[in-house]
Amino acid sequence: MPHHAEQLLHPPLGFGLGLRIPHYEAILESRPAVDWFEVLSENYMVPGGKPRHYLDRIRENYPIVMHGVSLSIGSSDPLNRDYLKQLKTLTDQIEPRWISDHLCWTGVDSTNLHDLMPLPYTEEALQHVVDRVSAVQDILGCRLLLENVSSYVTYKHSEMSEWDFLREVAQRADSLLLLDINNIYVSSFNHGFDPVEYIDAIPVNRVQQFHLAGHRNQGGCIIDTHDEPVIDRVWELYEHAVRRFGAVSTMIERDDNIPPLEELLAELDRARHIAKQALTQIADA
Amino acid sequence: MSALRDLQQDFMTAVFSAKKAALARHLVGTASERAWRIDIYRNNAVSNLSSALESAYPVIVKLVGAEFFRYAAQEYISRYPSVSGDLHVFGEAFGAFLAPFPPAAQLPYLPDVARLEWLCHKAYFAADHAPFALDRLKQVAPEHYGRLQFRLNPACALFESAFPVDRIWQVNQDHHTGDQALDLSSGAATVVVKREMYRVAVNALPRSEWCGLHALSTGHTFATACDVALQIDPDLDPGAALRRWVEEAILVDFSISA
Numbered sequence: 001m002p003h004h005a006e007q008l009l010h011p012p013l014g015f016g017l018g019l020r021i022p023h024y025e026a027i028l029e030s031r032p033a034v035d036w037f038e039v040l041s042e043n044y045m046v047p048g049g050k051p052r053h054y055l056d057r058i059r060e061n062y063p064i065v066m067h068g069v070s071l072s073i074g075s076s077d078p079l080n081r082d083y084l085k086q087l088k089t090l091t092d093q094i095e096p097r098w099i100s101d102h103l104c105w106t107g108v109d110s111t112n113l114h115d116l117m118p119l120p121y122t123e124e125a126l127q128h129v130v131d132r133v134s135a136v137q138d139i140l141g142c143r144l145l146l147e148n149v150s151s152y153v154t155y156k157h158s159e160m161s162e163w164d165f166l167r168e169v170a171q172r173a174d175s176l177l178l179l180d181i182n183n184i185y186v187s188s189f190n191h192g193f194d195p196v197e198y199i200d201a202i203p204v205n206r207v208q209q210f211h212l213a214g215h216r217n218q219g220g221c222i223i224d225t226h227d228e229p230v231i232d233r234v235w236e237l238y239e240h241a242v243r244r245f246g247a248v249s250t251m252i253e254r255d256d257n258i259p260p261l262e263e264l265l266a267e268l269d270r271a272r273h274i275a276k277q278a279l280t281q282i283a284d285a
Numbered sequence: 286m287s288a289l290r291d292l293q294q295d296f297m298t299a300v301f302s303a304k305k306a307a308l309a310r311h312l313v314g315t316a317s318e319r320a321w322r323i324d325i326y327r328n329n330a331v332s333n334l335s336s337a338l339e340s341a342y343p344v345i346v347k348l349v350g351a352e353f354f355r356y357a358a359q360e361y362i363s364r365y366p367s368v369s370g371d372l373h374v375f376g377e378a379f380g381a382f383l384a385p386f387p388p389a390a391q392l393p394y395l396p397d398v399a400r401l402e403w404l405c406h407k408a409y410f411a412a413d414h415a416p417f418a419l420d421r422l423k424q425v426a427p428e429h430y431g432r433l434q435f436r437l438n439p440a441c442a443l444f445e446s447a448f449p450v451d452r453i454w455q456v457n458q459d460h461h462t463g464d465q466a467l468d469l470s471s472g473a474a475t476v477v478v479k480r481e482m483y484r485v486a487v488n489a490l491p492r493s494e495w496c497g498l499h500a501l502s503t504g505h506t507f508a509t510a511c512d513v514a515l516q517i518d519p520d521l522d523p524g525a526a527l528r529r530w531v532e533e534a535i536l537v538d539f540s541i542s543a
């Protein structure tokens with residue numbers, strides 16, 4: 001192609017898993033066929049002990065990406081410089097392929113809820129987030145990936161859709177995206193929008209990573225619990241996403257009710273299979 | 286005040302104080318729908334913070350039962366909100382909180398067990414430090430022995446209590462298979478918290494040794510530590526005790542004070 005756009009994305013890593021403590025030993029012993037692991041940054045922002053010991057050994061054999069939950073990029077508090085300093089230190093030690101956090105806020109007035117709260121999709125919030133993402137990227141020296149969160153409330157004064165907001169943040173701040181396919185499904189169910197319309201509005205050149213996860217359907221509302229296998233409808237959306245975005249690094253996220261490693265490997269194989277089929281069909285078309 | 290800040294503060298109020306009206310006015314939906322949607326965030330926050338407390342205080346959970354613990358956790362969360370993004374440091378004041386907590390007054394040892402568990406929690410994530418070879422001490426000239434200062438392993442902590450907290454802690458470990466007997470009137474305990482192969486252990490020490498180690502850990506010289514320990518137990522062999530502390534990696538480095 002004559003006019004090659006600047007390549008924003010890192011090379012894809014394939015199919016990964018979230019690294020969880022109950023699997024440390026099994027990973028070192030059986031060296032499972034996982035292409036990479038994602039670690040929760042905050043679990044390793046500690047002086048020493050078991051998590052750091054195992055991560056150092058696992059990263060000898062697998063590429064690592066870092067995923068945070070405490071950046072609180074949308075908070076109206078000042079950026080937490082101490083946290084960013086710790087994150088930068090950890091990044092220098094772990095040398096992850098990339099770093100992600102969530103497009104949300106987690107607290108205000110220095111009080112933390114340790115939960116991912118949605119932002120109002122307003123021009124004010126957008127500008128605020130864009131400024132902060134730029135500041136964080138300057139400190140970390142790389143593009144940040146931002147992940148869409150599951151949400152349970154809709155704000156009256158939102159001026160745009162979640163997908164427009166997500167796209168605008170990425171483009172204006174020149175950052176990357178981590179699309180959580182389950183979160184798109186959960187929020188589409190909770191708020192009554194079309195998940196396909198969401199996926200189709202996201203720019204192809206900025207999606208670096210996918211999350212797949214399970215949830216709890218409580219009838220009127222779906223709670224994003226990460227304690228169940230991925231459901232069929234989310235697999236269908238994943239297939240749709242692969243057709244749109246291509247071979248994006250994909251992983252299964254399980255945070256609770258953690259099964260033996262083999263079970264997650266089987267789920268990951270399903271992702272491999274679906275992605276392969278979707279990509280073959282595109283190539284044949 | 287910006288609209289964003291206004292909204293976020295109303296959100297926090299709804300989650301922490303159950304006063305939902307201020308947040309509800311920002312939300313789409315019927316009154317009852319808005320109320321249960323807000324409750325999801327309230328429940329999530331409480332359950333995230335409670336699980337953090339539960340994982341730091343497993344013995345307290347066993348001692349008081351899951352239901353009472355959840356109640357105490359909720360009270361703690363609203364009185365001591367999490368001020369750090371780092372969930373590892375949430376819960377530090379739980380022992381101090383339990384001390385004057387009326388529903389826990391029947392169990393006077395509870396605050397100290399909680400304080401001990403917090404030391405265990407910190408030891409789990411503490412920095413690694415290699416032990417030092419005893420041979421290194423042989424290179425110290427005997428006239429310098431009194432001026433030796435030692436460094437406590439960062440993954441160790443010393444704790445004393447008027448209650449047998451070491452026994453309470455041990456019999457309430459999941460992997461505990463030994464004697465279940467627990468005599469709450471057996472009196473005071475002087476213990477060391479240690480990390481061995483990434484597993485945290487709590488061991489009792491004779492009071493004399495504990496006081497000597499405590500002196501060393503607060504920067505006193507070996508001469509002072511010996512005085513302190515020998516006052517309690519004149520028969521203690523300080524040289525043998527020192528060897529044990531080094532072999533068990535309770536002490537991990539030394540220097541000679543000026």
Ligand SMILES: [Fe+2]
Binds near residue numbers: 147183211253
């Ligand atoms: Fe996710």
